[in-house]
Amino acid sequence: MGDAKWIWALRDGLTMSKRSLMHIFRDVESLLMAIALPVSIMLLFVYVFGGAIQTGTDYVNYVVPGVIITCAGFGSSLISVSVTKDMSGGLFERFRSMPLQPSSLLVGHVVGGYLRNMIATLAVFIVALLIGFRPEAGLLEWLGVLGILTLYMISINWLFVVLGLLTKNVETAGAFTFPMLFLPYLSSAFVPTNTMPAWLDAFSKHQPMTPLIEVLRGLLIGTPIDYNLWLTILWFSGLLVLSYIAATLLFRRRKNE
Amino acid sequence: MNETVISVRNLKKAYRNQQVLDGLSFDVRRGSIFALLGENGAGKTTTVRILSTLIQADDGVAMIAGYDTKTEANHVRRKISLTGQYAAVDELLTGEENLAMMGRLNHLDKELIAKRTAELLETFELTKAARKKVKTYSGGMRRRLDIAISLLAAPEVIFLDEPTTGLDPRSRRKMWDMIKLLANQGVTIFLTTQYLEEADQLADKIAIIAEGKIIKEGTAEELKEVIGEETLELTFADTSGYHEAQNYMSGEVDEEARKISIPIRSVRQLRELLNDLYVKGIEPDAIVIRQPTLDDVFIKMTEHNKVEVLVNG
Numbered sequence: 199m200g201d202a203k204w205i206w207a208l209r210d211g212l213t214m215s216k217r218s219l220m221h222i223f224r225d226v227e228s229l230l231m232a233i234a235l236p237v238s239i240m241l242l243f244v245y246v247f248g249g250a251i252q253t254g255t256d257y258v259n260y261v262v263p264g265v266i267i268t269c270a271g272f273g274s275s276l277i278s279v280s281v282t283k284d285m286s287g288g289l290f291e292r293f294r295s296m297p298l299q300p301s302s303l304l305v306g307h308v309v310g311g312y313l314r315n316m317i318a319t320l321a322v323f324i325v326a327l328l329i330g331f332r333p334e335a336g337l338l339e340w341l342g343v344l345g346i347l348t349l350y351m352i353s354i355n356w357l358f359v360v361l362g363l364l365t366k367n368v369e370t371a372g373a374f375t376f377p378m379l380f381l382p383y384l385s386s387a388f389v390p391t392n393t394m395p396a397w398l399d400a401f402s403k404h405q406p407m408t409p410l411i412e413v414l415r416g417l418l419i420g421t422p423i424d425y426n427l428w429l430t431i432l433w434f435s436g437l438l439v440l441s442y443i444a445a446t447l448l449f450r451r452r453k454n455e
Numbered sequence: 456m457n458e459t460v461i462s463v464r465n466l467k468k469a470y471r472n473q474q475v476l477d478g479l480s481f482d483v484r485r486g487s488i489f490a491l492l493g494e495n496g497a498g499k500t501t502t503v504r505i506l507s508t509l510i511q512a513d514d515g516v517a518m519i520a521g522y523d524t525k526t527e528a529n530h531v532r533r534k535i536s537l538t539g540q541y542a543a544v545d546e547l548l549t550g551e552e553n554l555a556m557m558g559r560l561n562h563l564d565k566e567l568i569a570k571r572t573a574e575l576l577e578t579f580e581l582t583k584a585a586r587k588k589v590k591t592y593s594g595g596m597r598r599r600l601d602i603a604i605s606l607l608a609a610p611e612v613i614f615l616d617e618p619t620t621g622l623d624p625r626s627r628r629k630m631w632d633m634i635k636l637l638a639n640q641g642v643t644i645f646l647t648t649q650y651l652e653e654a655d656q657l658a659d660k661i662a663i664i665a666e667g668k669i670i671k672e673g674t675a676e677e678l679k680e681v682i683g684e685e686t687l688e689l690t691f692a693d694t695s696g697y698h699e700a701q702n703y704m705s706g707e708v709d710e711e712a713r714k715i716s717i718p719i720r721s722v723r724q725l726r727e728l729l730n731d732l733y734v735k736g737i738e739p740d741a742i743v744i745r746q747p748t749l750d751d752v753f754i755k756m757t758e759h760n761k762v763e764v765l766v767n768g
Binding site: 206209210213216217220221224225287288289291292293294295296297298 | 507508509529532533535536537538539540541542543544545547548552556559560561562588601604605
């Protein structure tokens with residue numbers, strides 16, 4: 199019986215992921231936005247600001263990881279909107295009256311968001327290569343990039359599921375995009391942190407985005423990684439576990455105030 | 456069969472400092488249609504949400520098919536299906552895809568899903584729209600799809616929270632027919648409504664809820680005895696006709712509006728009444744036949760309560 203429960207939970211997760219994918223590919227506007235935004239941000243940084251920023255390498259090489267995580271953050275934050283929509287309509291009400299695992303129902307949003315982010319990331323890599331991005335990564339490093347990006351995206355996707363569950367209306371949920379777009383700017387994503395005022399430098403060095411970016415940059419263009427790898431894994435697996443637990447608890451409690 | 460399938464005892468629920476349910480008790484017989492009739496804010500939806508395990512009561516017990524909604528929620532969830540006030544359908548999917556998705560989430564096998572989907576689309580007259588996105592559906596179609604979905608897994612008890620609110624009269628009639636059809640298949644239906652007519656049309660038993668309590672419970676016939684029947688309202692333009700008419704018929708009079716309201720119990724009585732007027736040459740300005748409304752029930756019930764208080768005091 200215990201086994202059967204797990205299999206059903208997995209199957210339900212798949213059903214819900216399929217639903218999210220259908221949503222993503224039927225909502226062409228959002229999909230195009232999710233792809234166009236990162237590409238434009240990258241072009242903006244490389245061609246407009248890039249000339250003025252000294253990083254010791256070609257700026258396009260420096261900036262690609264930052265662009266990817268900024269836009270993955272933006273893409274993930276859209277999950278809050280769809281979760282809030284689901285919760286405010288009748289659909290999740292019915293789901294909650296069925297004998298289903300909350301995590302199976304929510305995982306669809308996480309998986310869907312992950313695939314949308316991966317499509318956008320692929321687009322960024324392709325355009326970056328066209329405008330002079332020259333990574334030095336071998337197969338192992340690319341797998342590392344995939345692994346780290348997956349951990350990052352899945353963990354913040356769960357975080358945005360939680361925020362979506364906490365929010366009552368779709369407009370508020372939309373506002374969560376703001377901090378996610380903003381946080382990477384206060385890290386080493388676009389400029390080295392030692393160019394910032396001392397207090398900001400201290401903040402930037404100790405927020406999770408900086409180690410994440412350093413790891414990606416190290417894997418892609420060979421800058422030093424050292425302790426940043428463990429720091430990144432610690433930050434984002436911690437976030438993943440906490441968000442996952444919070445999401446499953448909130449799903450049942452929601453509207454029971 | 457006289458088996459009780461829903462049993463509710465002394466249910467209480469408060470939100471912040473507002474007592475929404477204040478000692479609700481009732482029983483629903485298996486295979487019957489039970490209507491919870493009340494105004495907005497009377498506690499109908501809260502009751503449905505407690506029974507369908509979405510929220511928990513502060514106090515009291517609600518049992519469905521022998522399982523406690525509080526402590527055995529997952530057992531209860533296997534027996535019920537909920538159609539809430541907001542259509543539980545996915546706008547971006549087609550009607551068919553909605554059914555298929557819910558079929559999978561109900562853990563039905565593939566062939567059964569295909570078979571049930573086709574049947575339900577047919578029953579609810581959605582076959583033509585099956586491949587269209589729900590976004591393009593009318594309110595009535597959405598409701599029908601919603602109810603079709605709730606029937607996929609052949610539940611024992613179906614909750615319908617205001618199934619016809621927001622529908623046009625034609626769609627409402629259609630919905631009534633479908634609900635009757637369901638009841639004939641032996642499912643227990645628990646519905647909430649604010650329309651007396653709807654409860655009258657559908658329910659085997661009606662419970663009237665006000666301020667979180669059942670103030671009256673019975674069959675439609677029993678309730679009508681309390682509320683009174685249809686009334687004929689005669690309005691007169693001039694006082695002489697008004698006074699003359701009063702000589703021939705007894706009813707409630709409204710001096711100011713020059714209106715006489717006479718309870719109507721049969722067509723024959725109505726015909727005789729109008730005949731009388733004609734023979735006597737009395738011409739009313741307006742004739743209206745009025746159905747009793749929920750307002751009448753409340754007025755009557757609150758009058759009753761006042762009388763009881765007086766008697767008890």
